[in-house]
Amino acid sequence: MSRPDTLAWLAGHELRLGWRDWVALMTAGHRNRARTVAIALIVFAAFMHVFAYWIVAGYADANVASDTAMLVGVTGTLMLSWSLLLSQAMESVTRAFYTRSDLDLILTSPVSVRKVFAVRMSRIAGASVMVAVLLAAPFINVLAMRGGSRWLGAFGVVAAMGAVATAAALALTIALFRLVGAKRTRLIAQIVAAVIGAAFVIGLQIAAIFSSGSISRFAALQSDWMLAHAPDTGSAFWWPAHAVLGDPRALVAVVALGFAVLGIAIAVFSGRFGDHALAAAGVSNTVVRQRRWSRFFRRRSASRVLRQKEWTLLGRDPWLISQTLMQILYLLPPALLLWVTFRNGAGSYVVLIPVVVMAAGQLAGGLAWLSISGEDAPDLVASAPIAAGRILQAKIEAVIGMIALVFAPIVAVLAFDSLFAALVAALGILTAAASATLIQICFRTQAKRSQFRRRQTSSRIATFAEAFSSIAWAATSALAAAGTWIALGPALIAIGILAGVRMISPRA
Amino acid sequence: MHAPAPALDLSQAKRPIALAVRGLAKRFDRPAVDALDLTVYGGEFYALVGPNGAGKTTTLRMVAGLLRPDAGSIAIDGIDALADPVAAKQITAWLSDEPMIYDKLTPFEYLEFVAGLWRIEAQPAEARARELIDWLGLEPHAHERCEGFSRGMRQKVALAGALVHDPKLIILDEPLTGLDAGSARVVKNVLRQRVAAGGTVIMTTHILEVAERMADRIGVIASGRLIAEGTLEELHRQTGKTAASLEDTFLTLIAEPVAQPVAAA
Numbered sequence: 001m002s003r004p005d006t007l008a009w010l011a012g013h014e015l016r017l018g019w020r021d022w023v024a025l026m027t028a029g030h031r032n033r034a035r036t037v038a039i040a041l042i043v044f045a046a047f048m049h050v051f052a053y054w055i056v057a058g059y060a061d062a063n064v065a066s067d068t069a070m071l072v073g074v075t076g077t078l079m080l081s082w083s084l085l086l087s088q089a090m091e092s093v094t095r096a097f098y099t100r101s102d103l104d105l106i107l108t109s110p111v112s113v114r115k116v117f118a119v120r121m122s123r124i125a126g127a128s129v130m131v132a133v134l135l136a137a138p139f140i141n142v143l144a145m146r147g148g149s150r151w152l153g154a155f156g157v158v159a160a161m162g163a164v165a166t167a168a169a170l171a172l173t174i175a176l177f178r179l180v181g182a183k184r185t186r187l188i189a190q191i192v193a194a195v196i197g198a199a200f201v202i203g204l205q206i207a208a209i210f211s212s213g214s215i216s217r218f219a220a221l222q223s224d225w226m227l228a229h230a231p232d233t234g235s236a237f238w239w240p241a242h243a244v245l246g247d248p249r250a251l252v253a254v255v256a257l258g259f260a261v262l263g264i265a266i267a268v269f270s271g272r273f274g275d276h277a278l279a280a281a282g283v284s285n286t287v288v289r290q291r292r293w294s295r296f297f298r299r300r301s302a303s304r305v306l307r308q309k310e311w312t313l314l315g316r317d318p319w320l321i322s323q324t325l326m327q328i329l330y331l332l333p334p335a336l337l338l339w340v341t342f343r344n345g346a347g348s349y350v351v352l353i354p355v356v357v358m359a360a361g362q363l364a365g366g367l368a369w370l371s372i373s374g375e376d377a378p379d380l381v382a383s384a385p386i387a388a389g390r391i392l393q394a395k396i397e398a399v400i401g402m403i404a405l406v407f408a409p410i411v412a413v414l415a416f417d418s419l420f421a422a423l424v425a426a427l428g429i430l431t432a433a434a435s436a437t438l439i440q441i442c443f444r445t446q447a448k449r450s451q452f453r454r455r456q457t458s459s460r461i462a463t464f465a466e467a468f469s470s471i472a473w474a475a476t477s478a479l480a481a482a483g484t485w486i487a488l489g490p491a492l493i494a495i496g497i498l499a500g501v502r503m504i505s506p507r508a
Numbered sequence: 509m510h511a512p513a514p515a516l517d518l519s520q521a522k523r524p525i526a527l528a529v530r531g532l533a534k535r536f537d538r539p540a541v542d543a544l545d546l547t548v549y550g551g552e553f554y555a556l557v558g559p560n561g562a563g564k565t566t567t568l569r570m571v572a573g574l575l576r577p578d579a580g581s582i583a584i585d586g587i588d589a590l591a592d593p594v595a596a597k598q599i600t601a602w603l604s605d606e607p608m609i610y611d612k613l614t615p616f617e618y619l620e621f622v623a624g625l626w627r628i629e630a631q632p633a634e635a636r637a638r639e640l641i642d643w644l645g646l647e648p649h650a651h652e653r654c655e656g657f658s659r660g661m662r663q664k665v666a667l668a669g670a671l672v673h674d675p676k677l678i679i680l681d682e683p684l685t686g687l688d689a690g691s692a693r694v695v696k697n698v699l700r701q702r703v704a705a706g707g708t709v710i711m712t713t714h715i716l717e718v719a720e721r722m723a724d725r726i727g728v729i730a731s732g733r734l735i736a737e738g739t740l741e742e743l744h745r746q747t748g749k750t751a752a753s754l755e756d757t758f759l760t761l762i763a764e765p766v767a768q769p770v771a772a773a
Contacts, residue, residue, distance in 0.1 A: 301624075
């Protein structure tokens, strides 16, 4: 066992905490689920390998001396993944600042603060690298199996990307602290993280819509304009792509550079981390005076009071808004496609409808969790003289109301092009939202709203059911908009999912 | 073994019953509440004391309609709380040790929300809310979001919420936990005034001095059963320690094996 107060001892402590945190995340706190989780992970890994085979098997023979189109494709994919890694790393860094947990103990102990935070930053980097490697593993494994071991170098590139993403997240968050202060950093960092995570995908989709009328991000990457303006194939810009394609010199350079950047970031920022963590600790005591407030009580029914409360709480919590912002941001490309379609009269709404329906299902799932499970005063509401059914009804109405507010403009624009398509889209949105809400009702639990980020861990069945029902209703809506009776197929699947959920629900 | 509780005197028996619990039972892994009988009279301050895990909170949660009992009956002001929970809740307030408020609402908005849930007319509810805000010293913070409030202030907001609909029965679970002396005194004064105005308060507490000073009667609960009940003097007599403090009496009572539960009034 290493001596206390050394880097190795602190790293051991962080590793132990990290491991227990991960196990709790996977098993939702039920240690007896470990075996089930292990089996589920194996099945998931197998499924991901099949999925990866379908996506990348055809690229396994790509050689090192690739042409510009290949380099643009690989680099674009890497940048796409990196933006998501950066988004996740920013989340982790912000959380490290604002989660109190053991910070009081650490900051009052005689251990070097610099040393503690250097280890903590390394832990964040380690987690980012591990997530990146695990997500990329099925794709790299398939490429290595089909195209040889040279593809294994991609693991090094992915790890270096995770390291650079963490370094960039540290730099960005510290810069935000200096620029806007501890009070606003949390909110802005969360929004920036959400925007970064979505911006690259959305940007490519928008470019593709304008260049080819397609929503595929790869269409933009392979466009003539992009290929004409790309740097020369010998440029250092392509090193990561070369490294992925099996160039050992590029691999060494990318890995060395990636971890050097991380090392420098940790060395530079670990000293300031403690000061900023202290500043963040003072934020919870900040007074927020409500600018606009009602001077008088208004006469409202209990249901309306409940609905209004849900909307007010959501509207006043920018952190929760930023968490749901991702889903709404993804609506921008389809909305743009709709606008382009409407302008050109091309009628390609069949592509748009499933995207919108899917987004509605996902958004409703999040909102339903907040409204139904994330009730911060459950005893107050339960001890009120209102029937439990009416409380639930009011909360469902609050969710559906918010969904209507977000999606009504899209349906309205769609109605100008085709009333039938608008009707199908509206029905699809309502059905997907209602299904996601029903799933949340079946698996409702008692939690704090601040636990929103971890809502998936309380029930993985609910998470998967929510995703699959949204997909099924999206397919139903797309096929219905195309005017085919095959739409009944995915509709029956969605109904089957909901029936299954009701059967296995702990509330059944 | 301690002596059984003395019979109630006639004057007490004539008082209206605010809460009547009969044969109440709740089982989790083991029995939490076991055939509990409890009577609290109108205008009375009743303290329920007992060791950790005795079943105090479970009992009060069932009375407040937050937990369904396995057996037994609960009547609040003559209303069967299990058959007609909405009517029973209309005249009841529940306050736990953890203040149930919304960080993003101001005290004024919180009270408007609670008044709306209890379907109180806007005008009288607002007047009452302003009175409570003033009374509890929340006026300077009435339009600040609760997220920056100290524990004491949060508990005051929650207490205002419990009182805004003018309940006949207030049920409090460890309401003084974590409060500083000033906040605790405010809460105690409010509860005293409530009882003086004819309201009924039933409260669990670990602070025996509070029970000793504030309660008209004290119930001692252990292993889910009411093992002793009465005024301070009556409890002393039961243990034969007439000059002892409530703490001594309490420790003597819970040290003895649970035998005969106290008969219902």
